[in-house]
Amino acid sequence: MAATTIATEAKTTHSTSRRRRSVEGKPFFAVAFTALFFVLLYVPIVVVILFSFNSKKSLSVFGGFSNRWYVQFFNDEGLQSSLRASLMIASIAMVGALLLGTMLALALERVSSRPARAVGTVSLVPLVTPEIVTGVAALLFFTGLGLKLSLVTVIIAEITFSISYVAVIVRGRLSSMSGEVEEAARDLGCTSWQALRFVTLPTIMPALIAAGLLVFALVFDDFVLAFFTTGVDPQPLSVRIYSEIRLTISPAINAVGTCMLAVSVLLVALSLVIPRLFGRKDSSLDLISGG
Amino acid sequence: MSTDLQDAVAATLPGAKRQSATRTRLWGWLLLPPAAWMIVFFVSSILIVVALSFGTVNANGRPAFGTSLANYQALMNTTYLTVFIRSLVYSVTTVVLCMFIGYPVAYAIALHGGKYKNALIAALVIPFFASYLIRMYAWSTLLSDEGLVNQALHTVGFTDGVQFLNTPGAVVAGLVYGFVVFMILPIYASLERMDTALIEAGKDLYHSPLRTFFAVTVPATRAGVLGGVLLVFLPALGDFVSAQLLGGPSTFMIGNLIQQQFFESQNQPLGSALTVVLMLALLVFMVFYLRATQRQNRET
Numbered sequence: 324m325a326a327t328t329i330a331t332e333a334k335t336t337h338s339t340s341r342r343r344r345s346v347e348g349k350p351f352f353a354v355a356f357t358a359l360f361f362v363l364l365y366v367p368i369v370v371v372i373l374f375s376f377n378s379k380k381s382l383s384v385f386g387g388f389s390n391r392w393y394v395q396f397f398n399d400e401g402l403q404s405s406l407r408a409s410l411m412i413a414s415i416a417m418v419g420a421l422l423l424g425t426m427l428a429l430a431l432e433r434v435s436s437r438p439a440r441a442v443g444t445v446s447l448v449p450l451v452t453p454e455i456v457t458g459v460a461a462l463l464f465f466t467g468l469g470l471k472l473s474l475v476t477v478i479i480a481e482i483t484f485s486i487s488y489v490a491v492i493v494r495g496r497l498s499s500m501s502g503e504v505e506e507a508a509r510d511l512g513c514t515s516w517q518a519l520r521f522v523t524l525p526t527i528m529p530a531l532i533a534a535g536l537l538v539f540a541l542v543f544d545d546f547v548l549a550f551f552t553t554g555v556d557p558q559p560l561s562v563r564i565y566s567e568i569r570l571t572i573s574p575a576i577n578a579v580g581t582c583m584l585a586v587s588v589l590l591v592a593l594s595l596v597i598p599r600l601f602g603r604k605d606s607s608l609d610l611i612s613g614g
Numbered sequence: 615m616s617t618d619l620q621d622a623v624a625a626t627l628p629g630a631k632r633q634s635a636t637r638t639r640l641w642g643w644l645l646l647p648p649a650a651w652m653i654v655f656f657v658s659s660i661l662i663v664v665a666l667s668f669g670t671v672n673a674n675g676r677p678a679f680g681t682s683l684a685n686y687q688a689l690m691n692t693t694y695l696t697v698f699i700r701s702l703v704y705s706v707t708t709v710v711l712c713m714f715i716g717y718p719v720a721y722a723i724a725l726h727g728g729k730y731k732n733a734l735i736a737a738l739v740i741p742f743f744a745s746y747l748i749r750m751y752a753w754s755t756l757l758s759d760e761g762l763v764n765q766a767l768h769t770v771g772f773t774d775g776v777q778f779l780n781t782p783g784a785v786v787a788g789l790v791y792g793f794v795v796f797m798i799l800p801i802y803a804s805l806e807r808m809d810t811a812l813i814e815a816g817k818d819l820y821h822s823p824l825r826t827f828f829a830v831t832v833p834a835t836r837a838g839v840l841g842g843v844l845l846v847f848l849p850a851l852g853d854f855v856s857a858q859l860l861g862g863p864s865t866f867m868i869g870n871l872i873q874q875q876f877f878e879s880q881n882q883p884l885g886s887a888l889t890v891v892l893m894l895a896l897l898v899f900m901v902f903y904l905r906a907t908q909r910q911n912r913e914t
Contacts, residue, residue: 350722350823357722360715364741367752367791370762374755382755383762423648430645439642442649449656451844453852453896455869456663457656459889462876463666464659483655486648515640537743544745546855551876561747568751568859580748591743595736 368584375577382574392578402563402579408474409560413543416481420538421531423482424489429523431490432497449487457484458551465552472554480552481542488541489534496530497523529597536594540587660893667886677882685887694871698891701867704782705850708789709797712846713839715790716797720838721831723798724805725813735802742795750788750859757784757860780862788856793849797842804838805831837910844903851899852892868892 375393379386396402431443449457461480465472504526508518524531546561553562560583567576667686669679688694723734741749756762757778764775778784812834816826854869868888875885 350718350726353718353722354726356718360719361737363791364738367749367756368741368744370756371748371752382758383760383765423651426644427648430641430648433641434645436642438649439645442645442652445652445657446648451848451896451900453849453869453892455852455854455872456660456889456893459872459876459885460659460663461655463662463882463886464655466882467662467666479655483651486652490648540743544743544747546745546747561745564751565747568754576751580745580751583748584744587743587745588740591740592736595739 371577371580372584374574375581377574377577380574382577392575395575396578396582399575401557402560402575404557405560405563406579406582408557409543412474412478412481412549412559413539415478416485416542417535417539419478419482420485420489421535424486424534425493425527425531427486427490428493428497429519432494446487446490449484450491454484454545454547455551458548461548462551472552474554474557474559476552476554477549477559480548481545484545484548485538485542488538492534492537493527493530496527500526532597533594536590536597540590540594543590544583544587663886663889663893666883667890669883669886671881671883675880680883685884688884689887689891694888697866697868697871698895700865701851701869702895704786704789704865704867705847707786708793708850709843709846711786711790712794712797712842716794716801716842717839720798720801720805724802725810735799738795738798746792747855749791750855753784753788753791754779754859779860780865782861782865785857785861785865785867788860789850789853792853792856793846796845796849797839800841800845801835801838804835804841808834837907840903840907840910844900847899848896851896 373385374382376388376390377385378389378391427442427446431439431446457480461476461483462472465476465479470476500523505518505522508522509515513521544561545559546565549559549562550565553559558566560579564576564579567573665679666677668681668683669677670682670684672678719738723731723738727734758764759775759777759779761778763778767776808831812830813826816830817823820826820829851867852869854867854873857865857867857870858873868891872885872888872892875881875888879885
């Protein structure tokens with residue numbers, strides 16, 4: 324930080340160095356390339372949104388604005404029950420993962436015994452395991468136990484996959500919090516639980532909210548795990564979309580996709596903004612970008 | 615470090631030791647539910663995959679545990695080996711492309727993003743939380759024979775049309791689009807942490823921005839690049855959605871084979887063996903990766 328300031332000062336005060344910099348200029352290549360990158364990043368998303376309002380039943384010719392595909396989506400009982408199923412899965416998985424992930428984070432930050440460290444390592448493995456492996460494993464586990472695949476099995480698989488995310492985000496916040504604060508609360512007569520309830524939890528609340536929103540967005544959109552662990556009826560929205568796009572091409576899928584995009588964009592945007600509203604600088608953005 | 619000090623101080627106080635022991639026990643209890651959950655639903659389910667990969671399908675088509683190597687022997691034919699090699703080639707190509715695309719983007723945002731830095735990172739992250747399936751579907755409609763890209767080419771004069779779908783290029787493009795953010799973020803983070811005075815010094819020393827870039831910036835961000843390589847390679851090697859929606863049987867990857875065994879052929883033991891092969895490939899990769907990062911840590 325200080326180095327940056329010194330560097331900028333040096334740049335503005337010494338005309339020689341400024342001249343040298345202006346000869347080099349900004350790296351136009353990198354900047355132009357980045358602009359192109361962002362265009363390509365958003366083109367498919369914009370196309371999905373645009374064609375969800377298409378009055379024609381075409382994915383390449385735009386015939387004018389219409390809400391017919393949204394009307395179709397909201398009148399399709401199958402899609403509606405899938406939407407409700409996905410919202411339910413995401414809500415329950417969010418609560419479950421928050422509970423278990425926060426317990427894990429608290430314990431790992433405070434206990435440094437060998438088994439605790441082992442659990443800490445194991446809890447990171449899902450983050451580096453491809454989803455298809457987790458999906459296959461969950462499927463075999465449930466069928467091996469003779470459990471019928473249903474929304475419950477999807478929820479269990481999604482919680483397992485999300486605990487690690489919550490633990491990483493909450494640990495990030497906990498490690499920047501001084502243990503002395505809790506110590507002080509106990510010195511003032513709090514029991515351990517009271518210290519946890521009135522001191523630690525409020526401090527990590529922004530991280531909990533951010534983690535919860537991210538888990539909701541991830542689970543709501545997740546396809547691979549849901550695909551391997553879902554039963555027949557009702558299916559999560561992403562699984563249902565997958566079978567529809569393999570069978571036919573229907574612009575109604577664009578409308579469903581747009582709604583899903585809206586949900587995740589809203590949640591991720593909130594998870595970026597909320598910690599800042601609490602006056603914290605460590606939003607999930609910094610955690611994601613490792614800053 | 616401060617906790618070590620605290621513990622040392624606390625240990626000298628009367629009665630303190632007992633208190634910290636009850637505290638640890640409390641946190642130990644907190645560890646129990648998540649640890650139990652992970653062991654039951656994650657660790658044991660992975661072990662079931664490994665066990666079933668030695669199993670067989672019995673007469674009524676149901677999977678049974680066993681000690682047979684038949685599934686692994688069945689994988690030793692050219693059809694499967696072709697798919698393994700193809701998956702590796704696609705994933706490595708994806709990683710390399712992500713590196714060449716991700717580095718300039720991370721560089722531009724970190725060093726020339728100015729006050730828009732955070733907004734740019736948010737703009738980068740948000741699409742990647744949007745459903746991967748929807749994004750792949752979007753590309754499949756864009757690149758289809760009657761899609762917008764071909765229409766645009768048609769108006770420019772390429773009247774023959776280009777077949778994008780079902781080509782290796784489309785599958786790799788899908789993987790790059792899907793995972794490039796995992797390359798950009800760690801590189802961005804290491805560029806952010808880097809002392810920009812180093813670049814200034816490098817410019818004085820080398821008198822060339824390009825030489826400075828390769829002699830100063832790239833080595834300083836090697837940890838970020840290595841992290842990105844890991845984060846892109848892992849999901850890319852296990853992916854099946856891109857090959858399913860943008861490719862076809864001629865571009866299928868190991869993930870598609872796994873998915874077929876579980877949903878079409880109903881041969882769970884063979885599917886498990888394929889999954890174990892995928893896990894082993896990733897394990898080998900992880901070992902090399904950890905070696906590389908350790909060497910990196912020792913050097914710096």
